[in-house]
Amino acid sequence: MSAIKPKHQRLVLLVIALIALIGAGLLAAWALRNQASYFYVPSEIVAHPPEADRAVRLGGMVQAGSIKTDPDGVTIHFMVGDGKANVPVVYAGIVPSLFVEGSGVVAEGRMGKDGTFVADNLLAKHDENYVPRELKDMSGAQAKAVVSETSQ
């Protein structure tokens, strides 16, 4: 019977400990998969509407052509969508400079009784694409294609 070298024994113990650690980490991340999300997407809001007056965040893309400004000049209406569902949003106040149609937004507020999301605050979401101003006249999809073509 040959004894295992202490070095190898330590290595085996460490590998077992690491597997247990990674397993625990993955389990924790899995358990947090809903709670740790920063916002709900429109299809989740439509499928499970939150109670009225519960503070929630709604995140998605501002639908093209949907931004309408009221005559008072500060109240805006727009649609937030995720490709599966759209939620109408109303907001009164100053919008972030990156708030444009076709771009991401996170609205903080609550669901109104008529199915309109009443936002108290808007956060602009920047996507992962970085494009110089020279390419700005292209649409988002075109610019994405140029970037992925030139950066392979």
Place this chain on the structure above:
Amino acid sequence: MHIFANPKRFLSLATWLTPMCLVIGLVMAGGALAYGLLYAPADRLMGETVRILYIHVPAAWLGMGGWTTIAVASIVELVWRHPLATIAARAAAVPGAVFTAICLITGSIWGRPTWGTWWVWDGRLTSMLILLFLYFGYIALAGAVNREGASSRIPAIFGIVGAINIPIINRSVVWWNSLHQPPSITLGKSAIDPAFLWPLLIAAVGFSFIFGGVVLARMRMILADIQTEARLRRKALAA
């Protein structure tokens, strides 16, 4: 592996490797930052604030790289009992914490004009803040162990357990809806225009050299500390 177990051999190598890393790093990072801040184009949506990218992204990578260094050195210490591994882990903690802090501060400055807020508790930002607190904990623990003379295996275990946060930071924007954007650079692909990407990569390599130089300098400092203490003890015994 044990060629460098002899601190003397390590020191003779580190004596010239330290200034070399620092000089190369300062030239590369300085050049890339100067180019990035003055000549690189402005972004389509973010405008001039895109320039913070050249500091923020390398700082984020090195903040995570610092803890990866601690974790790898801790494994080497626990399994192979390499005497320099303990010292390397302790040396990497402070620059790692500094880069993590730079990442959080520059990110916050960028977030105000871009998102419209200094801070949100989304997955990415929160896990990065936890990394900074882990660094504080590690630095305090390693310092206490060093002063009180307890086993250096205690901070090594902390270093390995804390490493679970690194993949969480990396995946946080994929697993959970977050305000922070998803990764722009994945294996072999980039959503960053080459005009931004090249100075970014050069800055990242430059900052990595600076990081390496600082770790080597701190390892030399810790070794010198150990030597001084041993000498003082011998003198006290002789007297």
